[in-house]
């Protein structure tokens with residue numbers, strides 16, 4: 001993948017400011033503030049019901065926030081054709097008109113997206129072995145996901161969002177998706193948002209991490225930064241507490257006077273901790289997300 005320095009500089013393509021979305025008594029998204037950086041692959045991670053789809057629906061202009069603002073490409077995306085043509089939202093539960101066949105979905109996408117690459121779309125249809133003449137309603141779940149992937153990649157939309165794009169896909173097809181995404185992104189950088197539970201599988205792809213927990217954004221960090229800073233520190237509770245006092249604590253386990261704390265620290269903390277006789281271990285992105293979102297269940 002090209003380094004960020006090699007890509008065209010683009011300012012933030014979307015800004016979410018104090019945004020919330022309520023459904024009667026359910027606050028699906030609450031007071032969320034962040035920006036999507038141009039030409040960067042973002043991972044939107046979180047548990048079931050955390051608010052990921054709702055947040056992407058607001059960014060795609062499919063839902064209006066009940067509080068705060070969502071701005072994409074400089075304007076309000078809600079039912080705004082000029083802006084939504086520049087956004088592709090490949091949603092897992094996409095509904096198609098009843099008689100639509102695979103080839104009709106591609107035709108509709110060709111008419112909708114100004115950067116659509118027809119030759120690339122046809123190549124991807126072959127790669128994923130999709131039956132062009134079959135009705136969408138007659139496709140397997142994995143095939144429907146593959147149609148979403150083809151549309152998302154070939155749209156070359158400036159902001160492309162994939163909502164759990166792998167549902168029903170076998171491991172080979174998922175790997176094909178990741179490989180194609182990396183290759184195409186290198187040739188045609190754009191802003192990507194990928195919501196997923198399969199964090200280990202995509203952790204090498206993700207450049208910026210957004211973690212949402214019960215509607216609130218709990219992590220908004222560059223992946224590289226997290227890889228270096230997320231550690232668990234273990235040892236006698238008193239010493240661990242003293243060492244991690246000023247750090248961002250994500251999770252803590254205590255037993256018989258010993259404690260293990262997951263923190264976001266600085267680059268030189270591991271060495272310092274070891275010099276104090278504490279045990280230090282790196283935390284995978286998957287573990288980090290699990291630890292930051294363990295405190296509560298679905299709302």
Ligand SMILES: Nc1ncnc2c1ncn2[C@@H]1O[C@H](COP(=O)(O)OP(=O)(O)OP(=O)(O)O)[C@@H](O)[C@H]1O
Nearest residue numbers: 023026028046047048049050051052053054055299
């Ligand atoms: N149209 C709706 N009406 C009522 N409640 C809704 C609606 N859409 C979402 N919710 C609720 O908002 C919360 C967030 O849902 P959302 O689908 O955004 O989560 P998610 O993180 O995408 O979950 P998952 O990973 O399971 O797909 C959930 O409690 C859900 O039940």
